[in-house]
Amino acid sequence: MPLANRINGYSEKDSAPRTDERDRNENEAGRSAGVVVSLRGRLEHFTWAWFTATMSTGGLAVALAETPHRFRGLDTIGLTIFILNTTLFLLLCALMTTRLLLFPHRFKHSFHHPTESFFFGSFWLSIAVILCGTQLYGVSPTRPWLIPALRISYWIYATISLLNAIQQYWLFMRRAPAKPVPMNPAWFLPGYSAMLTGTVASIIAGSQPPEHRLPVIVSGCAFQGFGWLLSCIWIGMYVARLMESGLPPPDVRPGMFIPVGTAAYTIVALIGQARAIPPEHAYFAAHPGAAETLQTLALFVGVFLWLFSFWLFAVAVLACVAGIPEMGFTLSWWAFVFPNVGFAVATVEIGRELGSQGVLWVGSGMTVGLVVVWLFTAGACVRAVVKRRILWPGRDEDKDM
Template sequence: MSLTTVVTNNTATQADIERRPSWQGHLGLRDRLQHFTWAWFTLTMSTGGLATLLHAQTHKFPGLNTIGTIVFIFDLLLFASLTSAITARFILFPRAFRKSLHNPAESLFYPCFWLSISTVILGIQAYGVPACGPWLPVVLRIIFWIYVACTFSVAVVQYYFLFTAANLTFHSMTPAWILPVFPVMLSGTIASLIAPDQPPEQRLPIIVAGVTFQGLGILVSMIMYPIYLGHLMTDGLPAIDLRPGMFISVGPPSFTTLALIGMANALPPNYGFFATHPIAIEVLQTMALFTGCFLWALGFWLWWAFVFPNVGFTIATIDIGRGFESEGILWLGSVMTVLIVVTWCFVFFSHVRAVLRHKILWPGRDEDKDA
């Protein structure tokens, strides 16, 4: 919105006042909700990821599980609140939904909604299954297949849009371009956690699907990395408002590491292929562990992140420590966990402060500014 204001002798006339933007000084809840974008779901990605990380700890203390449960419940409340807020935006401003999916800056964060769902599934597995009956693993199995179908569709459709209508350029490239395939890649992470509680006849298809789509995600990411590094070499760091997207590059190798190790450890012995090739499980577990080390190094080199990608990086570190039975690596994972908890608190405080100071959720300051 552009306005031309005529001021004579530094005195505002009534016409000048009428021309001023309605958002100068104060905005009501309705007007602020107009700028509630998909990027807000990075908050629930990180909070749900933190709950999963707390559950994955090897060095536990009394009350840690309770703390993790509280964080998970808080994540559920946040997810419900964010979903309600963005639904209200689309109801109050009917054209906003279409614009949110067609605006390249905002649409790249649409997958964060699905990534938040993945952390909810992981939290249900971590904190719900031990406290509930055998019905919950069945529900999670059904949810897993629905999630795979939905997120694969997101990856196909959103990339089709980016290829045909987004007008993105090499010079605007950030690892956020990986986000459309990220949710379906997390199928491998979900499979690695829910598979051990599934019967063998259900476990193996889940693991196969997890490996398949984890492979899709890491390969698409590997295709994107040369573009990203080429952009950095030729143009330097991206613009300040695009730099937060740099954190995403840590995620694919990190989550692939924990997914491969987890799925290999969950393979069903004496069932199907593994009944006739029992040594294959040990071979695959060894391959997963050493491949995980290979990918862990890439994640470490790309380590520029705040919470969510480093959740995967830290859990991968813990899984490697378990695999090698190394207390040193396990303690490293514990120290990294403490750092992530501190970082989450800092980022959450900064997020609240940004809202109060009108740095976000304000006209021209969110991902929808170019819509």
């Protein structure tokens, strides 16, 4: 089997292009053969990858809250999407619980399955964007209790996301010698969930009291450093595999956007954390000028990383455009949204720090593009469920379980 077809952990049979005509033929063949899959049977194939939908929808709400050029009603639209995403997250949690009760063996196996297991990180990323959305849409003078609640939630999330990153990579390393698994963009997700702790810190820190703000900023910087350095390892392996073996199958090429968010969310975290520094508290009171120095450093590190994000973005765009004729829907399509949320918000943050209207307009344009892509992906996801392209035996991340 060609290595190019194994890059995302798919077999040659599973990764073969699925055009509309092929899907129609499969569905017609299934109907003519009397194949019926019950709701219970379809829920058997409900995988962790479904949480990519909530991490992307929640990310869109964050992008709308951060976009600089606003109009009347935009806050209401963003709040509506945030509430929709929270409701959807609870629904997905209920469906995953149903899978646990009905198919406990498959649920247990999902945590070390070579393809599905890495998507467990999308569950934690969904929680991260809900925490960010709660800060952006919920914190107000009439709800002061949300400030300590978010701080406590932050520390809980930081602890669990780090433990999750340790255990997921440990399980993978422990079994890798017995059964090697080809590099695939989903490898980023466990580290992503820990890295987003830094992004959450940058968003909630500004509203925290100074005595609590500094620990949040320092820990957020540590988590961002951990996530970014880990991502650098995966990016090196990912690019080397692309150069050696070519592009992955068209169906899973949207996953190539995942690395875009590693540098982008690092920009967001560093600039946000530096902006939230309390200049007259603790270390910064004893070192006048340190806060301003770190803010300048954060901005130019952000500029330093931005073009690298753009390069990863451009490669992913070209790969997806080249594969359009043969690209069938998979849940990896949600990667069109979430990583690029970080890219758009990073652009906005750089524009704010530079005071550049040109850069801010680029960020606003990117946000509009995210809305269009989200609508397209959401529609394609619903259509794929109806057309039995996902949530169907042999067509999801658990296909070889």
